Amino acid sequence: MTQDPASMLATYTLTLSCPNRPGIVAAIATTLFEADGNITEAQQFDDVETGLFFMRVVFSCRADAERTEWLRARLDAVAARFRISWTLHDRAQRRRVLLMVSKFDHCLVDLLYRWRIGELPMTPTAIVANHPRDTYAHIDMGDIPFHYLPVAQDTKAAQEERLWSLVQQTNSELVVLARYMQVLSDSLSARLSGQCINIHHSFLPGFKGARPYHQAHARGVKLIGATAHYVTADLDEGPIIEQDVERVSHFDTPDDLVRKGRDIERRVLARAVRYHLDDRVILNGHKTVVFGD
Structure with a gap:
């Protein structure tokens, strides 16, 4: 019996904040695309008073440890580039x-x-x-x-x-x-x-x-x-x-x-x-x- 592909997916919430500059959204979207992620929600806020950028993204991708480890490593690289503070939460974990x-x-x-x-x-x-x-x-x-x-x-x-x-x-x-x-x-x-x-x-x-x-x-x-x-x-x-x-x-x-x-x-x-x-x-x-x- 083949496994339903939908049952092999995990859903995550990514939140981040950092100094605002061009390219942040593109870098995050590219990273999730390369992880074969499917974005289902995306919200962002540019605080013009503080110059900070905030973002929340809900996405799904294949639920395997290797892919998650790769994704975290890529997010770390993007974070270092843009001085991002970020969290990634598996929505199945209460x-x-x-x-x-x-x-x-x-x-x-x-x-x-x-x-x-x-x-x-x-x-x-x-x-x-x-x-x-x-x-x-x-x-x-x-x-x-x-x-x-x-x-x-x-x-x-x-x-x-x-x-x-x-x-x-x-x-x-x-x-x-x-x-x-x-x-x-x-x-x-x-x-x-x-x-x-x-x-x-x-x-x-x-x-x-x-x-x-x-x-x-x-x-x-x-x-x-x-x-x-x-x-x-x-x-x-x-x-x-x-x-x-x-x-x-x-x-x-x-x-x-x-x-x-x-x-x-x-x-x-x-x-x-x-x-x-x-x-x-x-x-x-x-x-x-x-x-x-």
Whole structure:
């Protein structure tokens, strides 16, 4: 029996950034052509302010180790020529994701639901919480390992070392703070640079820190929002991935804003995680380039 040629194909996502100059797209397209690759998606962005070029390409080619090794060697050569930073991801390999949560669990529940229905192509490696397991008795965590890592002022450093060890032991490639209401230290933030997404319950850069809905209510805002961003040492100032808003009025109490905010937080975090998993986000200094779908 002959094998279906389609079953022998692998699909990859190539992302890159570099100083802009003529010939980049041609060099990448030629490399993929020589690898017998078939491009199915291609998006690019020329940042005229910074002079940087960004590109995301989805393509398929024969799935064999020799061809992949050859392709990586060719991409390295092109990268050296154009000073390119690049990543190549086999789309059949799901990213390993560690989820973190505090008392409010609506974002965690939403992510688990979207994962189960196939909307988020990931493998949850662990759920880490600073509250005991019985706090989440109503949540179906399935076989995902649960870790209770309480935080106190005098044990924070030790707790973060345990957390970092868990990230390494589970080979987690992304950490998601699904309303994890603890500030990560500068050291841990640096180690997780570009690999940790937080959902902040306000439309940054406004109303940073704690109780942003109460801050917004005190200012009489007419719009509330949520922001998903990469974690950095600067509190709530990491590169923004996704945001959304909803109109409110003087009739709304702080509790109303919290209730409405939960819906915004869920969808904003889910979109940000999906964009990251699908290699649609490329860091651009303190900002991001997001290739939407």
